[in-house]
Amino acid sequence: MTVARTPVRPVESIDWQSIPSPAFVLDEGRLRRNLELIKRVSEESGASVIVAFKGFATWSSFDLVRQYVPGATASSLNEALLASREMRGEVHVYAPAYSDEDFPRLLELAHHITFNSFSQWERFRPQVQAARAAGREVGVAIRVNPEYAEVGTALYNPSMPFSRLGVTRAEFREDLLDGVDGLHFHTLCENDSDTLERVLEVFEEKFGEFLPRMRWVNFGGGHLMTREGYDIDRLVRIVRNFREKWDVDVILEPGSAFGWQTGWLVSSVLDVIRNEKDIAILDVSVSAHMPDVLEMPYRPNILGAGEAGERARTYLLGGTTCLSGDVVGEYSFDAPLRPGDRVVFDDMIHYTMVKTTFFNGVKHPDIGILGEDGRYRVVREFGYEDFRNKLS
Ligand SMILES: Cc1ncc(COP(=O)(O)O)c(C=O)c1O
Structure with a gap:
């Protein structure tokens, strides 16, 4: 896929002295250029690409973002509310653990909820079942930890030893999969698509046997597709092959890729x-x-x-x-x-503004x-x- 990227305003032409300081300045043209590429990836690969609010949540730009992506993924009740009220699209939720207080409200807002453990799934399953019985279509996934990542910094490595993020193969509970229709993994961080390819190999080896029972797989974030030199063709190929091979929908939820260089x-x-x-x-x-x-x-x-x-x-x-x-x-x-x-x-812009x-x-x-x-x-x-x- 050749992506001719829309030209953007050169930085040299910006009159910085005229901008009151200090200020985070988001450039709409640069954001649109990223959004165009992200949408092309989605169209070519058949993946649903949503924005991870943890990395990019500048809601003043959502009128623009909404034209290119169907929704957002939230990591808290606050982000889920932002997704529902400001993005007004699909709301996906994942957090390392949900509290009894937050969960009922999250369930009202979410189209997809990913649980970080089978104990959380067991704890909240009755509420999910009740919502489904009342006609709510809510997808449920378990986040798994393939225990393979190519992330140099431990602070950002979801598969580091003793990671609390996701269920390892050893802890996986096939007996609790009733009502689960998706799997989720997130082990990339500003990686290229060759890393995704290697992660997927491990993921399939460890969790492939459960895929025939699933309707969707969420490949998490860390796909820095808007970085110059990122191998987009390979990403498209990987997603297409995976969808065909397993007959599942694929979701990508990058954050950085949206705000990258904007x-x-x-x-x-x-x-x-x-x-x-x-x-x-x-x-x-x-x-x-x-x-x-x-x-x-x-x-x-x-x-x-x-x-x-x-x-x-x-x-x-x-x-x-x-x-x-x-x-x-x-x-x-x-x-x-x-x-x-x-x-x-x-x-x-990405991460810096939200932190x-x-x-x-x-x-x-x-x-x-x-x-x-x-x-x-x-x-x-x-x-x-x-x-x-x-x-x-
Ligand atoms: C579960 C999950 N999804 C998506 C993302 C977004 O990742 P990135 O901003 O690197 O694309 C993160 C980042 O930490 C994450 O933890």
């Missing part, structure tokens, strides 16, 4: 100080606004900046909280940094959308009330 975190310099090195303090926080930089950890790209020493002036960039480690790293720039200058972090906190009460970045008409609009500002409402 926007930025715009920050500005507040002060420049010196402690043996030049240090610039920004109006954002790594800890509060880019937590994955510290958790993963990884070095984010900054537009127009290079490695230390590569360009004329090198700075250690840090954030506004009192955390000593609220530091991004060393970057070099062509010109000296001055208060008010914009420092723009690239690719800060922010109000640590230290620091100003939370606005959420803004750069429209396809070239206009920038702030869709959300955060103030004292937001900070206060999170506490008590």
Whole structure:
């Protein structure tokens, strides 16, 4: 499948100084380009591709997203409500465990529910059966753990030793499959489709015997199909073959692939100080606004900046909280940094936006959308009330 990707606005043409700082800026054109590709994959492969809210939940963009995908997968009651009220499509739910309090409400909202264990399935089965008897069509899946993944970082590896995510083959309960019509696995993380191929081999070897009883299989997320160089043809082939071989529907639920390279975190310099090195303090926080930089950890790209020493002036960039480690790293720039200058972090939409906190009460970045008409609009500002409402 050749995917000619729609051209997008070059970053050089964006007037960053005109964007109030700090702000997460979602570029509608870049999002649409991802959505177009995702829809093509769905059409060519026959898979249903839904968006995982844990990775992308910018609901101001859902009018656009809804044109390309049929629904969302939620990992909590709050996300399920967002899926139902804002996306208004299919609602799929999976969480490592459901509480007695949340489950009845989840059941009302969900079209598909995946259980992480047979004990949870047994606990909530009577409610599912009652809903079905009353005419609700609700799909039920068990998440399995194939115990095979190609994920370097343990923090993001669902198949790491002693993982709590999914039922291993040794714990699988064939005797409890009545009423279960799907299997779910999620062991990819920003992987290409060759990894999926290898994961599927293991999955089929371990759980293939149960597939004739299933109507659908959810291949989870981690399919970074919108990354340049991702082998889309192979993904399409894998899904098609699997659907034909087992006569099941296939669901893919990526998160990152939706928000991948769709926007930025715009920050500005507040002060420049010196402690043996030049240090610039920004109006954002790594800890509060880019937590994955510290958790993963990884070095984010900054537009127009290079490695230390590569360009004329090198700075250690840090954030506004009192955390000593609220530091991004060393970057070099062509010109000296001055208060008010914009420092723009690239690719800060997927996961980053949903994981922010109000640590230290620091100003939370606005959420803004750069429209396809070239206009920038702030869709959300955060103030004292937001900070206060999170506490008590
Ligand atoms: C069960 C499940 N589905 C989907 C996803 C989305 O994965 P990604 O954003 O890497 O595509 C995740 C991510 O953690 C997940 O745990």
